[in-house]
Amino acid sequence: MKNGSLLDTFAEEIRNLGFHTYRAAEWYRGELFVHEFLPASACLNSYSVAKVFTVTAAGLLYDRGLMSVEEKVAEIFRREFPEAHDPKWERMTVDHVLSHRAGFPSGFLDIDVQDRSEYGTDDFLQYLFRTRLVCEPGEQWIYSDAAFYLLSRIITKKTGRLLDELLWREVFSPLGFQEAAWSKCPMGYPMGATGLYIRTQDMVKLGALYLRQGTYAGKRILSEHWTRLVLERGYELCPAGKNGAYGKGGMYGQMLVVFPEDERVLAWHSHDGRDPAPLLDWLSRHTQ
Numbered sequence: 001m002k003n004g005s006l007l008d009t010f011a012e013e014i015r016n017l018g019f020h021t022y023r024a025a026e027w028y029r030g031e032l033f034v035h036e037f038l039p040a041s042a043c044l045n046s047y048s049v050a051k052v053f054t055v056t057a058a059g060l061l062y063d064r065g066l067m068s069v070e071e072k073v074a075e076i077f078r079r080e081f082p083e084a085h086d087p088k089w090e091r092m093t094v095d096h097v098l099s100h101r102a103g104f105p106s107g108f109l110d111i112d113v114q115d116r117s118e119y120g121t122d123d124f125l126q127y128l129f130r131t132r133l134v135c136e137p138g139e140q141w142i143y144s145d146a147a148f149y150l151l152s153r154i155i156t157k158k159t160g161r162l163l164d165e166l167l168w169r170e171v172f173s174p175l176g177f178q179e180a181a182w183s184k185c186p187m188g189y190p191m192g193a194t195g196l197y198i199r200t201q202d203m204v205k206l207g208a209l210y211l212r213q214g215t216y217a218g219k220r221i222l223s224e225h226w227t228r229l230v231l232e233r234g235y236e237l238c239p240a241g242k243n244g245a246y247g248k249g250g251m252y253g254q255m256l257v258v259f260p261e262d263e264r265v266l267a268w269h270s271h272d273g274r275d276p277a278p279l280l281d282w283l284s285r286h287t288q
Contacts, residue, residue, distance in 0.1 A: 089133065101142075175221075252272060
């Protein structure tokens, strides 16, 4: 173990368990470590870990008084709403969107598994607005990528900037990201839910931002209040393993996990369909 890093021994465990991992990174008390397993592109698809970045962008708006989590989505988009729409849309709030309680069908607008040509339109926002919700907003937890495309559009509506443009200026650059690219809808808006291609050693920095309650390298990026709200309400960052750990996983084994008591964050990019629980269990045993 060098300088308190777990990464080399964790890499051995990944190999022993046979996980198909491309790259892992660790942030430990301000130091960054990277381990390469397999040849891969510098930037890899983070799949649903992208949602944490979209939550972070929402936090920027919240902190500046540009958006309330209790705000009604229909009021934000009043001019864009079709005359004929499901009345349940009128009761949907930003909080419902952030917490997967908006009422969208399960798996709705998932470009990772669906053929987008089947949507029948290039205007994904209108496609959402014309959708009948399956339940009253707030009534049920139903995981759906549609919510985070909607959040991407809310951020643009409120700021006049695309989601990725806002993040480059306010998060990616201050955190020293090398490069990033985001899959977009046919009209040019980032999908919000998935398709964020970044370096593993940059992905891990987002966990450090939440670990340090909104600061990175001494600079305030998010309010401490927002970082607490994210954890209290489960805005994507949820319990992961033991020791108070929390994180977010993505399709094919992507993972971002924070160990607060150990002041440690790990992230990895993979292409593996297995449950990452054995890896999280190992980390729980080797952290405080």
